[in-house]
Amino acid sequence: MATKRKEFTGKHMAMVFVAGFGIVIAVNLLMASFAVSGFHGVVVPNSYVASQKFNGWLEQAEASRALGWEVRPERRADGRVVLTTEAVPPGAAITAELRRPIGAKDFASLTFSPAGEGRWLSNEAVAQGRWTIRLAIAAEGQDWAGESELK
Numbered sequence: 679m680a681t682k683r684k685e686f687t688g689k690h691m692a693m694v695f696v697a698g699f700g701i702v703i704a705v706n707l708l709m710a711s712f713a714v715s716g717f718h719g720v721v722v723p724n725s726y727v728a729s730q731k732f733n734g735w736l737e738q739a740e741a742s743r744a745l746g747w748e749v750r751p752e753r754r755a756d757g758r759v760v761l762t763t764e765a766v767p768p769g770a771a772i773t774a775e776l777r778r779p780i781g782a783k784d785f786a787s788l789t790f791s792p793a794g795e796g797r798w799l800s801n802e803a804v805a806q807g808r809w810t811i812r813l814a815i816a817a818e819g820q821d822w823a824g825e826s827e828l829k
Contacts, residue, residue: 742822751811751828757803759788759811759828763796770817772798776809776828804828 722728748764751774761772772790777783784805790798808829815822 738821738823742824745820745822747815747822749813749815749824749826751813751826753804753828757805759790759800759804760793761790761798761800761813763798766796766815766822767817768792770815772813772815774800774814775812776804777812779808779810779827 745765747766749766750762752760752762754760759774766772774788774790776786776788778785786802786804786809788800788802788804788811790800793799808827810825811828812825813823
């Protein structure tokens, strides 16, 4: 008994073609929606102006590294942040700007007071969760900037 093979026509090819491109477009739209909704990044008013400052930011980072100052932030149970520092001069002025790395677009600002033995304690408490902390230290006519994660 011979079986009759169905003929592959232009209609079939058109359906395969449309289905293939439909899948590609659907996946691209899904990935684009994930990208737009999941990354908040650092928003600047004018990206061109920010790009012109990029080399200056690199130079500032290199100057900060050259000072040899080290800072390790930790959050206490009461929400206040303790900075353990090395080589930071005693009369330093320390401030911090915090932002959430993902999720909610929360921001906070901190100021610090000396707590002795190279430690500094924030005057304000920080809400629980992950934060990116950007520290600025000014002492003896020198400026230091650094960024780290605060869990």
